[in-house]
Structure formats: structure tokens, C-alpha cells
Amino acid sequence: EVQLAESGGGLVQPGGSLRLSCAASGFAFNSYWMSWVRQAPGKGLEWVAIINQDGSVKYFVDSVKGRFTISRDNAENSLYLQMNSLRAEDTAVYYCTRDIHRTGDLWGQGTMVTVSS
């Protein structure tokens, strides 16, 4: 079955770090750009970061530049988001998405990140 499954979310204090993972299955992971998109509680969607097939090209939204890093392991069919210096405004559900036609055609169920003391 074609799917994405996120993990690694949880409660973290402001200034702390968290690493999210996304396990891909059922498709040729190394053929696709991949992204992270987040949604704060009760709010809209925000595209956070994107990475190309071999990891050589990465883009980040300004609000996370210098704090978040996106990476992938094609041998493990996995996507990662390393989040440092976390702030309250980073509290959100984080979705992993498969990218094609400059959009996300496949989404995981999401993992919740809560930044609070």
C-alpha cells in the first residue's frame, strides 16, 4: 500500500529540540521530492520545508530558517525534520507529503508537536 507514516512528535519545552521521521512505503521514494507541511491547532496549512530526490536541494519557509533541517535516507525510505530552538508558535501537526506537480499528492496522518513549558 502506498503510504506515509510520521512519528517523533511530542511535548517539548521552548528552546528544545525534536526530530520527526516519516516512513514511506509502496512507491519509489528516491524518485520524489518530499516536504513537511504543518498546521497549528484550529489554523490553516503552512508549507515548511522541501527536499529534492538526492538531498542536494532544500528550501525552508523563513520562519524556520536556521532552526529546522530537512534530510532523507533513500536506503531507508525515510524523511526527517530536525527541529531546534523550538518556539511556542511551532506547535502544530506536522505532515509529511510526497511532491509531484509542485504540490502534495500523498499525505501522512501527521504527528503532533507541542512546545510548552
Add this chain to the structure above:
Amino acid sequence: DVVMTQSPLSLPVTPGQPASISCTSTQSLVDSDGTTYLSWFHQRPGQPPRQLIYKVSYRDSGVPDRFSGSGSGTDFTLKISRVEAEDVGIYYCLQGRHWPRTFGQGTKVEIK
């Protein structure tokens, strides 16, 4: 950043009747190869978004043909020909032409 503006933000609908959502961008979404990168998503409470339409008018696999997308340049529309009860939720447009990609605020569709 490109700002995507949807209207209306709330849309009460009657089952069996048509519905329409507008999305406007502050910059053209046409790429140098002539492709326009505008997509539409539907999200139900507690669920991830599901893509309905990509590149303005291409329906994703499994999406009912009552959903259609149209538009060009900076003005786009999602139409539902005959609303069904399962169509309730929030609809978002997304531009993929410029980084960062940006979504509209969302349009909440509910049954009257």
C-alpha cells in the same frame, strides 16, 4: 510571499445544489514552461488534507467528477456540480509556482 485569498470563507450548501469557491493570488502562477501550479485540497476534521485538483484542472485519481477546477493567471475556481453530504469540511487552494508555497485561508463548507 505570494498571498492566496479565498472567498467565501464560509459556504452553507444544500445537498444536490452546486457550490463554488474562488482563489486569487497576488502573483501569476504561470511558470516559464506555461504550466500553472495551482491545486485544491479538502480536509475533514481530524484528517490530513486530500488533494482533489492539481495544475488548475487535473483531478486526482479517485476524485469524483462533480469536482472541477478552472482559472488562469491569478484567478481560480473550484466547483462542485452537486454537493453531497460527504463534501463538508475545509477546502484550501495552494500555489506551487513560487517559494515558499502558500495556501489560502480555507473555505469551510457545511450543509444548510
